[in-house]
Amino acid sequence: xxxxxxxxxxxxxxxxxxxxxxxxxxxxxxxxxxxxxxxxxxxxxxxxxxxxxxxxxxxxxxxxxxxxxxxxxxxxxxxxxxxxxxxxxxxxxxxxxxxxxxxxxxxxxxxxxxxxxxxxxxxxxxxxxxxxxxxxxxxxxxxxxxxxxxxxxxxxxxxxxxxxxxxxxxxxxxxxxxxxxxxxxxxxxxxxxxxxxxxxxxxxxxxxxxxxxxxxxxxxxxxxxxxxxxxx
Numbered sequence: 315x316x317x318x319x320x321x322x323x324x325x326x327x328x329x330x331x332x333x334x335x336x337x338x339x340x341x342x343x344x345x346x347x348x349x350x351x352x353x354x355x356x357x358x359x360x361x362x363x364x365x366x367x368x369x370x371x372x373x374x375x376x377x378x379x380x381x382x383x384x385x386x387x388x389x390x391x392x393x394x395x396x397x398x399x400x401x402x403x404x405x406x407x408x409x410x411x412x413x414x415x416x417x418x419x420x421x422x423x424x425x426x427x428x429x430x431x432x433x434x435x436x437x438x439x440x441x442x443x444x445x446x447x448x449x450x451x452x453x454x455x456x457x458x459x460x461x462x463x464x465x466x467x468x469x470x471x472x473x474x475x476x477x478x479x480x481x482x483x484x485x486x487x488x489x490x491x492x493x494x495x496x497x498x499x500x501x502x503x504x505x506x507x508x509x510x511x512x513x514x515x516x517x518x519x520x521x522x523x524x525x526x527x528x529x530x531x532x533x534x535x536x537x538x539x540x541x542x543x544x545x546x
Contacts, residue, residue, distance in 0.1 A: 336360035336379055338402050345382050347398040354426060355409035363426075363503060365419055365496035376410040420492065420527050423499070427520060435528030441484075445536065448477045452543050478540045485533045488526060495522035 337353040337360070340346040356363045359375050383403045388395040412418045437445070455470035499519035506513045 334360040334362060336375070338379065338383065338406070345399075345402075347388065347395055347402065349402075353405070355412050355422060358405050358409040359413065361413070363423070364500045365416075365423060366500050367413060367419070369414065372410070372414060376406065376414075379406045416492075416496075417527065417530060420496065420523050424520060424524055424527070435532050437529070437532055441532075444477075444480070448474075448481075448536070448540075451477055452539070455543065474540065474543065478537065481533055481536050481540065485530065485537065488530045488533060492523065492526040492530060495519060495526055499523060 334357070335343075337357045338345055338347075338349060339360070354363075359372065359379070361367060361372070361375070380403060383399050383406065385396045385399045385403070388399045412422050451470060451473040455467060455474055458464075458467035458470050499516065499522075502513060502515035502519045506516050
């Protein structure tokens, strides 16, 4: 087994509140390049499966693991060891990119549960009305620009800016609801782990997360179009 002792990667004191051991470490806290398989992102970084992660701790863990897995440290063991170190590093990078972003973290938790359904998000009627008006404002702005009508273009641009501000406010509200749903999911996940079985509250929390994430992505697509229209 190719290992590398690195005190920066040592796990914390054993106990219920201690951080989990990163997947790449063996029982002695050494880098173990012989590990194979496909662990989940939380296990790769030695983090509990929770949505409310401490991002500062996440950053420190990521940097420590990447430093400990740097291929140059394994060059003495030959090309195979270097290749394995690179593979483990890719796992750490993928885990970090996913878990560092809140929306991606939510999507990943749903994916792990097999609950990231592919059905198209259906926005509520009042949002559809707003989107219809928004599309009209964008079309009016583009038509005015094409026709060289500066006054009409300026008015249309103001309408689009106001619509953008409204969408951003809605996105902030959706984010707040997602954060609340994430807290509910964390509590239900902890209770399920303690009970040794999935409790109904966990599925209910996932439903709220899935709905919130669909709403958030819908609004993000609108904002992308608005930002693109503003630059044309």
